Amino acid sequence: MSTAEPLLEVEDLTTTFSTDDGELMAVDGIDFSVDSGETVCIVGESGSGKTVATESITRIVKSPPGHVEGSVRFKGQDLLEMSEPELRDIRGYEIAHIFQNPQEAMNHCYTVGWQIMEALQIHRDVSNEEARAKAVDLLDKVGIANASSRFDDHPHEFSGGQKQRVMIAMALVGDPDLLIADEPTTALDVTVQAQILRLLDDLQEEFDMGILFVTHDLGVVAEIADRIIVMYAGKVMERGGVLDIFDHPAHPYTQQLLNCLPDIGGNTGGIPGKLPDPHDPPDGCRFAARCDHTIDACRTGQQPEEVEVNPGQKASCVYYRPAHDDSVIRDGIQNTEPDTTEVGSADD
Numbered sequence: 001m002s003t004a005e006p007l008l009e010v011e012d013l014t015t016t017f018s019t020d021d022g023e024l025m026a027v028d029g030i031d032f033s034v035d036s037g038e039t040v041c042i043v044g045e046s047g048s049g050k051t052v053a054t055e056s057i058t059r060i061v062k063s064p065p066g067h068v069e070g071s072v073r074f075k076g077q078d079l080l081e082m083s084e085p086e087l088r089d090i091r092g093y094e095i096a097h098i099f100q101n102p103q104e105a106m107n108h109c110y111t112v113g114w115q116i117m118e119a120l121q122i123h124r125d126v127s128n129e130e131a132r133a134k135a136v137d138l139l140d141k142v143g144i145a146n147a148s149s150r151f152d153d154h155p156h157e158f159s160g161g162q163k164q165r166v167m168i169a170m171a172l173v174g175d176p177d178l179l180i181a182d183e184p185t186t187a188l189d190v191t192v193q194a195q196i197l198r199l200l201d202d203l204q205e206e207f208d209m210g211i212l213f214v215t216h217d218l219g220v221v222a223e224i225a226d227r228i229i230v231m232y233a234g235k236v237m238e239r240g241g242v243l244d245i246f247d248h249p250a251h252p253y254t255q256q257l258l259n260c261l262p263d264i265g266g267n268t269g270g271i272p273g274k275l276p277d278p279h280d281p282p283d284g285c286r287f288a289a290r291c292d293h294t295i296d297a298c299r300t301g302q303q304p305e306e307v308e309v310n311p312g313q314k315a316s317c318v319y320y321r322p323a324h325d326d327s328v329i330r331d332g333i334q335n336t337e338p339d340t341t342e343v344g345s346a347d348d
C-alpha cells in the first residue's frame with residue numbers, strides 16, 4: 001500500500017467530553033495513518049488519550065458525553081460522516097477491536113464457540129453449520145488446542161492467555177482489514193504476553209491486516225511496532241519508525257519514557273510529575289512542567305508544530321525550530337536498540 005492511500009487516515013481528530021467540571025479535551029487534533037500489513041503503536045502514559053483516540057475511530061466512544069471531530073478515512077470513506085447503521089457494518093467486522101481485559105469482554109453464560117458464532121452471524125447470513133465450522137477454524141488459528149472439543153467450553157474453563165486468544169478469534173470473524181488492539185496483553189504474564197504478540201504478528205502476515213496497537217509498555221512496542229506514535233496529554237509528541245525512535249528518540253518525552261525501561265535508563269520509578277489537567281491544558285508544550293529542557297518559548301502559543309528531525313521521524317518541540325540548538329536535546333539518550341530477541345515458546 002505504499003503508493004495508494006493509507007488503509008486508515010486520521011486527520012485533526014479531536015475528542016472532548018462534557019463533564020461536571022467543564023469540557024475535557026482527551027484528544028486534541030491528532031493525525032496519523034495505518035497501512036495494510038503494518039503495525040502502528042500508540043504509546044504514552046496513562047491518561048494521554050490512547051484509548052479515546054482509538055475508540056473515536058469507529059465512534060465507540062460514548063456520545064454523549066463524548067464528541068468526536070476531524071476526519072477518519074478508512075479505505076477512502078470518512079467514518080465520522082457515516083450513519084450509525086453504515087458504521088455498524090464496518091465496526092467489529094472490517095475494523096475489529098481487541099480490548100485489554102478479555103474477562104470483561106466475554107459473556108460468562110455462553111460457550112466461547114457460541115460467542116464466536118454469534119459475532120459472525122451478526123454480520124453475515126450464514127447457517128449454524130457454516131458458522132460453527134468457521135468458529136472452530138478460528139479457534140484453531142489462534143492456537144487453541146483441540147478446537148472442536150473446546151468449542152463448547154465456557155470462558156471460565158480457559159486460562160487468561162487462552163481467553164485473549166479467543167477474543168482474537170472473535171475479532172477475526174470478519175477477516176478485518178484493520179485490527180485495533182488496546183493493551184491486549186497488559187493483564188497477562190510476560191511469557192503469555194510474548195506468545196500473544198507473536199500470534200498477532202503471524203495473523204497479520206496471514207491476513208495482511210493493518211494493526212493499530214495501543215500500549216504504555218515500550219518493551220511491547222519494541223516487539224511488535226513498525227511505526228510509533230508517542231502521545232502525551234491528547235497531543236502527538238513524536239512519531240517515527242521503531243528503530244529510529246529507539247535509536248535516536250528526538251523528543252524529551254520519548255527520551256524520558258525510554259529512560260524508564262529497566263535495560264535502558266533504569267528509571268523504573270517512572271517520569272516524575274503528572275499529566276496536565278485535561279480540563280485546562282497549559283499554553284505551549286503540554287510536557288513543559290515535566291521536561292528537563294523547558295525554556296520560555298515552551299510556555300507560549302500552541303503545542304509546537306511537528307518538525308521532521310530525520311526522514312520519517314518528527315517531533316513536536318521548540319528545539320527543532322530554526323534558531324534553536326537542537327543538540328541540547330538530541331543527546332538525551334543514545335544507543336537504545338530495541339531488544340528484538342526471539343521470545344520463548346512455552347505454552348499458555
Ligand SMILES: Nc1ncnc2c1ncn2[C@@H]1O[C@H](COP(=O)(O)OP(=O)(O)OP(=O)(O)O)[C@@H](O)[C@H]1O
Pocket residue numbers: 017019024025026044045046047048049050051052053062065216278
Ligand atoms: N467517558 C469519559 N468521560 C470523561 N473523561 C474521559 C472519558 N473517557 C476518558 N476520559 C478522559 O480522557 C483522557 C484520556 O483517557 P484515555 O482513557 O484515552 O487514556 P489512555 O491513554 O488510554 O490511558 P490508559 O493507559 O490508562 O489506558 C483522560 O483524562 C480520561 O480521564
Ligand code: SF4
Pocket residue numbers: 251252253285286287288289291292293294295298304316317318319
Ligand atoms: S517544547 Fe520545551 S517543554 Fe516541550 S519537550 Fe521541547 S523543550 Fe521540553
Ligand SMILES: [Mg+2]
Pocket residue numbers: 050051052182
Ligand atoms: Mg487506555
